[in-house]
Amino acid sequence: MRNLAGRNWNYDFREIDATFSEASCTKVVASLLERYSKLTKAWSPELNSEWICRLFVAAKLTMSSTLHVNAMYFAEDRNLRVVVPYLRYYSVLSLLRAVCYTLPEHEWNDGQLITIPHSKAIDGALEHLRRFDRAVADTIEAEIRELKAERELISYRAPSSGDDQVSGKNQLFSLCTLLAEVTQFNSELFEFSLLKHADRANFRLLSEYAKRIASIEIDGHHFSDREDAYRLEFLARKQPYPVNLKSFMKEGHVDDFFGAWVAGGGANEFFNPDEMQNIIFDIP
Numbered sequence: 001m002r003n004l005a006g007r008n009w010n011y012d013f014r015e016i017d018a019t020f021s022e023a024s025c026t027k028v029v030a031s032l033l034e035r036y037s038k039l040t041k042a043w044s045p046e047l048n049s050e051w052i053c054r055l056f057v058a059a060k061l062t063m064s065s066t067l068h069v070n071a072m073y074f075a076e077d078r079n080l081r082v083v084v085p086y087l088r089y090y091s092v093l094s095l096l097r098a099v100c101y102t103l104p105e106h107e108w109n110d111g112q113l114i115t116i117p118h119s120k121a122i123d124g125a126l127e128h129l130r131r132f133d134r135a136v137a138d139t140i141e142a143e144i145r146e147l148k149a150e151r152e153l154i155s156y157r158a159p160s161s162g163d164d165q166v167s168g169k170n171q172l173f174s175l176c177t178l179l180a181e182v183t184q185f186n187s188e189l190f191e192f193s194l195l196k197h198a199d200r201a202n203f204r205l206l207s208e209y210a211k212r213i214a215s216i217e218i219d220g221h222h223f224s225d226r227e228d229a230y231r232l233e234f235l236a237r238k239q240p241y242p243v244n245l246k247s248f249m250k251e252g253h254v255d256d257f258f259g260a261w262v263a264g265g266g267a268n269e270f271f272n273p274d275e276m277q278n279i280i281f282d283i284p
Helices: 022-040 045-077 081-101 109-115 118-132 134-157 172-197 207-214 226-238 251-259
Strands: 002-004 007-009 215-218 221-224
Touching (some): 207 215
16 A cells, blocks of 8 residues: 555555655645545435446546557557657547546536546646646646647648657656546545445446446447446446546456457557556556
8 A cells, every 4th residue: 555645545656746745645635535525425326326437437548548658659669650649649638538537526417528628628637736736737738738739730730741840758658647646546535535425325326327338429320338338237236336446447347448459360560459558557
C-alpha cells in the first residue's frame, strides 16, 4: 500500500506525488470526500447504477489510451506518421474524459455524459487539476492545446509540408500517466466514501443503465457490444457497486479488450496490442 496525503492507497502512484505537493493532495482529498459524501449519503439504485457505468467506462478509456499509445509507437516505428498526431491527442482526450466521469459536478444527464464534448472534457479536467496546482495545470493545458492543434492541422488542413511542424512529445507519457492516476485517485476516494456512507441495500445495477453502455446509437446507426454486455452482467451478479478504477480492470476483461485488436496469425510485422500494457497505468 502507498501512503499519500495521510492515507493508504491501493495504487502505487508514479506521477501524482512527484507532481503535486503533499499539502495540495491533502486539500483535494478533503474537498472530494466532502463532495462525494453528498452523493453517497443519499445513495439509491439509480446512483449506484450510474456510478458503476461512469467508472466502468473510465476504466475502458484508460485501456483505450494505452492502446493508442501502443499504436503510436508502432506507427512511428514504421513511418506511418500521418496518424501519430491523432493517436497522441486521443490518448490524452480519453483520459481527460475519464477524469470528468469521476467528478460529481459533471452530471450523468441520462447517459449523455459519455459523449462529453472535447472542450468540456478538457476544461472540466483542467479545472480539477487546478485544485492540485494551478501552475502545473496551466502547463498541462498548453500541452493539450498543442496536441489538439496538431491533430487538427493534419486532419483538417492536410498541409503540403506534411508533419514538419509537428513537434516531438517527450512529456506525453508522463501526462497520460498523471491523468490516469488522477482518475484512480478520485475513484479510490469515491469507493471509500461509498463504503462508509451508502446503504448496501441499494447496491444493484439496473438493466436500463447497463443497456446504455452496451447498446449504442450514433447518428441513426446502432452498435451492440456483446463483450460489454457480458462484463456488465458479470458486475451485476458479482460486484454490484462502484469500485476504484483499477478494480474495474478484471483480468479477463483486459485480455479481451486488447485481444480484440490482435491480428490473425500473430506475425511479427503486425501490430501487437498486448505490448506495453503498463506504459501509462498499472493495468492488471
